[in-house]
Amino acid sequence: MSTFTLRVTSSATNTAGTAYGESPDLGAPSYWDVVISGSTDPALPNGVYDGYCLNPNAIIRTGTSYTAEESAGNALSSYTAVGLSALTTTQVSQINWVLAQNFTSDVKFAGQFNYGEVQSAIWKLLGFTDAQIADTDPRFLSDNLRNTITASDVDFLVSSAQAAVASGHGVVPTDSYFSTVIDPAGDAQPLIIQLQSAKLGNFVWEDTNKDGLQSTGELGIDNVVVELYDGAGHLIASTVTGDDFSTAAVEHGFYQFAGLKAGDYQVKFIAPAYTFTGQDAAGNTQDAIDSDADATGLSHVVSLAVGESNQTIDAGLVKAAPLPSSISGFVYEDSGNDGVKGAGEAGIAGVTVKLTGTDDLGNPVSLTTTTAADGSYSFATLRPGTYTVVETQPAG
Numbered sequence: 001m002s003t004f005t006l007r008v009t010s011s012a013t014n015t016a017g018t019a020y021g022e023s024p025d026l027g028a029p030s031y032w033d034v035v036i037s038g039s040t041d042p043a044l045p046n047g048v049y050d051g052y053c054l055n056p057n058a059i060i061r062t063g064t065s066y067t068a069e070e071s072a073g074n075a076l077s078s079y080t081a082v083g084l085s086a087l088t089t090t091q092v093s094q095i096n097w098v099l100a101q102n103f104t105s106d107v108k109f110a111g112q113f114n115y116g117e118v119q120s121a122i123w124k125l126l127g128f129t130d131a132q133i134a135d136t137d138p139r140f141l142s143d144n145l146r147n148t149i150t151a152s153d154v155d156f157l158v159s160s161a162q163a164a165v166a167s168g169h170g171v172v173p174t175d176s177y178f179s180t181v182i183d184p185a186g187d188a189q190p191l192i193i194q195l196q197s198a199k200l201g202n203f204v205w206e207d208t209n210k211d212g213l214q215s216t217g218e219l220g221i222d223n224v225v226v227e228l229y230d231g232a233g234h235l236i237a238s239t240v241t242g243d244d245f246s247t248a249a250v251e252h253g254f255y256q257f258a259g260l261k262a263g264d265y266q267v268k269f270i271a272p273a274y275t276f277t278g279q280d281a282a283g284n285t286q287d288a289i290d291s292d293a294d295a296t297g298l299s300h301v302v303s304l305a306v307g308e309s310n311q312t313i314d315a316g317l318v319k320a321a322p323l324p325s326s327i328s329g330f331v332y333e334d335s336g337n338d339g340v341k342g343a344g345e346a347g348i349a350g351v352t353v354k355l356t357g358t359d360d361l362g363n364p365v366s367l368t369t370t371t372a373a374d375g376s377y378s379f380a381t382l383r384p385g386t387y388t389v390v391e392t393q394p395a396g
Contacts, residue, residue: 002041006184007065008032008051008191012144028105028307031119031140032060034182034193043177044070049193052099054082054181056123056136060189073099073179073192074172082183082190084126093172094125094161099194100173100258101246103157106199106309109246113157116141116149121157122192156248164245171245173259174237198304200228200265200313201256204241206274207291207316210361212281214289214314220253221317224271228257231264231301262306269297269315275383277316278362291316295363318361327355328378331371331391347375351394355379357387 010032011025026033030050037046053060060066071078074096079087098121103113119141123133141149164171173179175196182191204224205214224241237257244254257265269276276297281290292299293315302310331351336342351371359365360383371377379389 002039002044003067003069004039004041004044004046005037005065006068006182007035008060008062009035010062010140012139012142013062028102028197029115030104031115032191034191041070044180044195049195050197051182051191051193052119052122054079054084054122054126054190054192056128056133058189060184060191066184066188068182068184070180070182072176073181074174074176078181082181084190086127090165091125091127093165095122095192096179096259097161097164097172098122098125098157099179099192100197100199102197102199102258102307102309103246105307108309108311113153114143114147114149116143116147117153117157120149120154121161124154124158125161160245163243167242167245169242170237170239171256171258175259175261177261178259194259196259196261197307198260198262199256199258199309199311200260200267200302200304201258202254202311202314204253204255204269204271204315204317207277207318210277210318212278212291212316212362213286214316220251221271221274222252224253224255224269224315224317226255227268227270229266229268231266233266236265260304262304262308265302265304267292267299267302267313269293269299269317271297271315271317273320274317275320275361276363277318287312290314295365324381325384326378326380326382327387327389328376328380329389330375331377331394332375347371347373348394349373349375351375351377352392353377354390354392355387356390357385359383359385 026048027050031053032051034049034051039046076089076092103109103118104115120133178196179192179194203220205218205220208218209215222242227238228236230236239255241253241255244251276293276295277291279291279294292313299313304310330341330347332341332345332347335345349371353369355367357365367379369377
């Protein structure tokens with residue numbers, strides 16, 4: 001936590017000296033652009049952030065400098081400290097889910113939601129009534145009357161946030177630095193701003209024709225575990241596939257990691273009842289509809305820029321063969337020198353045996369084992385395919 005100076009600007013006002021209502025937005029469209037200076041907190045560097053109000057009836061003035069402190073936006077104590085003592089942890093999670101979707105800027109939503117609708121949804125999730133919201137200055141919610149606040153859109157955002165958090169699918173950012181609550185001057189309008197806005201996700205489907213591409217009629221698969229790792233291989237978060245609550249349709253097979261900072265990430269899909277279709281079909285020329293998981297379920301490294309939304313990391317699954325194939329045999333001393341394992345001919349332990357080949361999905365296979373005490377070896381749970389077995393010749 002640090003003490004710093006902030007001021008807010010809005011595209012609904014003339015802070016930039018341009019025509020009234022025409023000042024450029026300094027980030028993604030949001031209720032306020034919050035300009036922070038004099039911060040000594042590395043988690044909150046000086047700059048411009050997208051912000052929203054936490055109290056529709058408190059006042060903060062554009063172009064006015066305020067001294068403020070920040071606290072973690074995903075902590076209930078941060079909200080009670082600014083006078084919102086009736087909140088629950090569930091409501092806090094709902095607010096953070098709405099922030100993480102980037103409804104006003106992610107191309108996924110095709111401009112469906114404006115920042116006034118997002119702000120109204122946040123207020124309603126906080127427990128404020130339609131009458132209290134209607135008592136605010138209409139210029140700000142409507143971007144100086146240029147945007148229409150649609151009640152059905154606001155209600156959809158509220159119900160979607162409630163359903164997403166109730167799902168328990170790990171849809172809320174877990175990083176304490178994802179968002180922060182700011183209390184300007186200790187008595188002005190409390191704000192919440194988003195610090196990390198990158199997103200990574202998309203779709204897991206059953207690749208029934210095994211071509212590595214999402215084809216018409218191939219359906220999403222729910223309840224697949226999806227893990228997110230940072231560039232150093234540390235597990236950050238986990239979720240499961242299911243409905244994408246940020247769209248009106250009930251969908252299947254989708255997942256999303258939101259509220260991410262810029263950096264390198266890898267996604268791992270875990271689906272024991274399936275095997276993975278071929279990775280990067282067609283030489284990765286159709287990245288939006290191909291499968292990005294290798295034979296172990298791990299994606300390639302994905303680099304995210306600040307605020308980037310990468311919705312191309314997919315996994316195609318094929319139902320595991322009901323009767324897995326296997327290859328097995330013995331390495332033994334052929335004392336009779338007749339090419340046949342005769343009675344009493346001893347096996348040779350500890351011999352390295354390697355299996356290579358290609359399975360029926362086009363995936364390369366490379367496995368290594370060593371012989372047991374009786375000289376036996378086995379490669380089990382193989383998909384149908386073409387394989388070669390080579391031993392490392394033992395000494396003598």
